[in-house]
Amino acid sequence: ILNVEQSPQSLHVQEGDSTNFTCSFPSSNFYALHWYRWETAKSPEALFVMTLNGDEKKKGRISATLNTKEGYSYLYIKGSQPEDSATYLCASPNAGGTSYGKLTFGQGTILTVHP
Amino acid sequence: DGGITQSPKYLFRKEGQNVTLSCEQNLNHDAMYWYRQDPGQGLRLIYYSQIVNDFQKGDIAEGYSVSREKKESFPLTVTSAQKNPTAFYLCASSMGQLVSGNTIYFGEGSWLTVV
Numbered sequence: 001i002l003n004v005e006q007s008p009q010s011l012h013v014q015e016g017d018s019t020n021f022t023c024s025f026p027s028s029n030f031y032a033l034h035w036y037r038w039e040t041a042k043s044p045e046a047l048f049v050m051t052l053n054g055d056e057k058k059k060g061r062i063s064a065t066l067n068t069k070e071g072y073s074y075l076y077i078k079g080s081q082p083e084d085s086a087t088y089l090c091a092s093p094n095a096g097g098t099s100y101g102k103l104t105f106g107q108g109t110i111l112t113v114h115p
Numbered sequence: 116d117g118g119i120t121q122s123p124k125y126l127f128r129k130e131g132q133n134v135t136l137s138c139e140q141n142l143n144h145d146a147m148y149w150y151r152q153d154p155g156q157g158l159r160l161i162y163y164s165q166i167v168n169d170f171q172k173g174d175i176a177e178g179y180s181v182s183r184e185k186k187e188s189f190p191l192t193v194t195s196a197q198k199n200p201t202a203f204y205l206c207a208s209s210m211g212q213l214v215s216g217n218t219i220y221f222g223e224g225s226w227l228t229v230v
Contacts (some may be wrong), residue, residue, distance in 0.1 A: 004157070031214040043119070043221040044205070051216045089158070093213035101214035102173065103148075105157035 004092050006106035013080050014114050020076045021092030027071035031101060035064055035075055036089040038108070043088060047075075054107040064109040087111070118142065119222035126227050128193070128200065136191045136225045138206035147189035148207040148219065153173065158205060164187050164189055193227060201229045 001097035004025045013019050025033065038044040048057040053068040060087045061078045077084055087108040119140045128134045140147065150158040160173030164183040164195045180198025183189055189208075193200045204225045211217035 004145075035220060039176075043223050046218040046220075049216050049218050101212055102160055102163060103213055103219060104160070105150075107155065109159045114218045 004090060004104050004106040006088075006090055006109050008109060009107065010110040010112070012112045013024075013083060013087055015080060017113075018078045019078050019080055019111070020075065020115050021088060021111075023073045023075070023106055025071050025073075025090075025092045027068055028034050029094060030068045030071075031055065031093050033066055033068075033073050034089075034091040034093075034103065035097070036072070036091065039089040040091060047088075080111075082113045085113045117186075119206055119208055119220060121204075121222035121225050124223070124225060126225060126226060128229050130229055131195045133192055134192050134227065135208075136193070136204055136227070138189045138191065138222060140187050140189075140206075140208045140220075140222075142185070142208055142210070142220065144208035144210045144220070145186070146209045146213075147183065149173070149179075149181065149189070149191045150205045150207065152203045152205065161191065161204075200227055202227060 007022050034049050035047040036044040037047050052068040055066040057064050063076045065071045069075045087110050089108045090103050091105040092105040093103050120125050122137045133157050148163040149161040152158050158170040159175050162173050162181040164170035170181050170183050180192045206222040209217050209220040
């Protein structure tokens with residue numbers, strides 16, 4: 001089983017603060033790194049999928065970077081808003097003997113943004 | 116609208132009973148997945164299917180069974196052999212290979228409680 005880990009487990013910030021969290025994954029046999037946002041009572045939704053070392057992706061105030069050589073990705077949120085409160089999941093696929101691959105998820109980082 | 120529909124949203128089961136969770140997608144995706152979430156843990160893969168009439172065990176398949184008779188449907192049966200079935204279950208699907216950077220899409224989940 002692939003080992004994907006996220007830190008911190010939870011985070012409380014004030015509205016307007018910028019924040020970041022980490023996802024670490026095995027650097028060998030790397031295919032891709034996914035970030036998802038999971039708001040309460042909703043389905044998890046994809047934020048980014050990154051495949052290349054040095055990739056940087058941005059969506060509004062949220063951005064992510066990828067370092068496949070050392071096995072980590074950072075997710076940044078600039079100027080956090082209460083609507084950013086959610087669980088942020090990262091995941092990495094491994095082939096696992098299949099052509100499609102299987103996603104292994106980290107435990108998630110629970111972000112709470114206080115007004 | 117295209118999406119993944121899971122039902123029921125809440126289900127109570129008596130010990131010793133089998134129950135089936137429904138998952139239907141109209142995204143025309145080839146692959147479908149079942150994940151389980153427990154407090155403090157990441158999503159763990161139960162079963163997945165890449166094509167109709169074919170499916171593979173995930174990391175925690177014991178006590179579960181699935182079928183894939185139609186492309187759009189991937190029901191999960193939680194059998195009486197599952198020792199600790201109380202959990203939140205998420206169904207997901209993907210169009211292409213996760214190892215190639217394709218993302219997965221999730222349903223809204225089903226809560227199963229054993230009483």
